[in-house]
Amino acid sequence: MSAVRGARERARIEVTAAIKDEARKQLAAEGAAKLSLRAVARELGMVSSALYRYFPSRDDLLTALIVDAYDAVGEAAERAAAGEPGAGAGEPGAGARATGARATGLTRWVAVACAVRDWALAHPHEYALIYGSPVPGYSAPQDTVGPAARVGMVLIAIVEEAGRDEGLALMPLPDELRPEAERLAADVAPGLAPAVAAPLVAAWAQLFGLISFEVFGQFNRVVEAREVFFRRAVTELARTVGLLGRPG
Amino acid sequence: MSAVRGARERARIEVTAAIKDEARKQLAAEGAAKLSLRAVARELGMVSSALYRYFPSRDDLLTALIVDAYDAVGEAAERAAAGEPGAGAGEPGAGARATGARATGLTRWVAVACAVRDWALAHPHEYALIYGSPVPGYSAPQDTVGPAARVGMVLIAIVEEAGRDEGLALMPLPDELRPEAERLAADVAPGLAPAVAAPLVAAWAQLFGLISFEVFGQFNRVVEAREVFFRRAVTELARTVGLLGRPG
DNA sequence: GTCTATAACGAGATAGAC
């Protein structure tokens, strides 16, 4: 009985994964707006109504893809922040680990930025799904806000820790921004100094501006040495959130 | 005879404009991926084959919409840089004109950023068309690169002029970025110092990162006081391209 | 209970004959 349920659940998980994989293929080929349950079913050799056992509607399938994408980029960011390898040139502590020293806030910041960029370049269509134009007629449910926040949380944690361990070199918070900064800090990261909340959100948006321009082709015929350019830009970005120092 | 041709040409211009207007409506309703010549024709009371006398293909209609959008945001940026009103809170020289003084580089920079943001918020679907996810199956022809460059050219001109009139306070150009910066400066703005080219392109991308996050909904439940936050962020951004000073 | 298949609905796109 429990073995049967185990087998059923395993089968269910496998079919669910197959549906999402096929849907991701269509995402790449036709775009999110044209994602079609029938086409997915056809390609899988199923009948369209069978898909409704796994996803109650087309929008629910889209939501699952969006959550998966946010989770994938969030996990890449978390691994990079923790100093795990895999991102290649981006991981922090490549030199510091040898000497036993902890990676600095700046190094971790750049590592996370590079990890997010690497993921985006490797999965441009999933990146477009979450950071590109909204899908017409689709409105994201509450389920997406947690996964969507993961990358931002990683950046917050880096700056928070660096503030404790190394101190931050911040611009003074302008008066006109004080109420917003205090609300933001309280809302999103209790314990974060209001003076760092506003620059941090700005740097977060600006980081994805750099990545979006590269992934969406705005850098064609403009920027050629993209990785070195990106590393330089996000290092300067780190300075605006108070993370000082020059890269090694 | 020439009067007849004049009337014909006037009619052609009017119909072309009507087609593009209807196409823009569909852009808003269904997204660029589902833009269909047939639906546009139906809505205009024409037959689909008649549209082909105005646009040889769906992609040509898309290209026209893209060029129009780049031109519209480019013109908004150029007007703001020239100190023309219309953007509301953003125009430079509001105080300086009264005293007869020229707007500073920083003031003009912020004015351009605000004008681009205002345009984007007023035309979110056209903004998505040019700065959002690429349209699947569509590849932009050469005709779009000129209009696409207009906003960037405005930013370059502001920094160039400020460099002549006020001087710039720049970070030193790192060696690893020197070849790219020199190529970029030579390619895109002869006469621009290589040390400013790289930060300028980065600031350009980051500016659109701020706007995209706002237009695409990433700031929902995160940033509430969006205009004051935006003005602050782009002012700080101006500092990274050597435009110094605090806003008035 | 869990799944798949058949059939159907209303709406819309599409291709081709006329």
Next chain:
DNA sequence: GTCTATCTCGTTATAGAC
């Protein structure tokens, strides 16, 4: 330009296999 026959789509109801 028009009309029609044939596709697609999301979604539901229903019946039967395991």
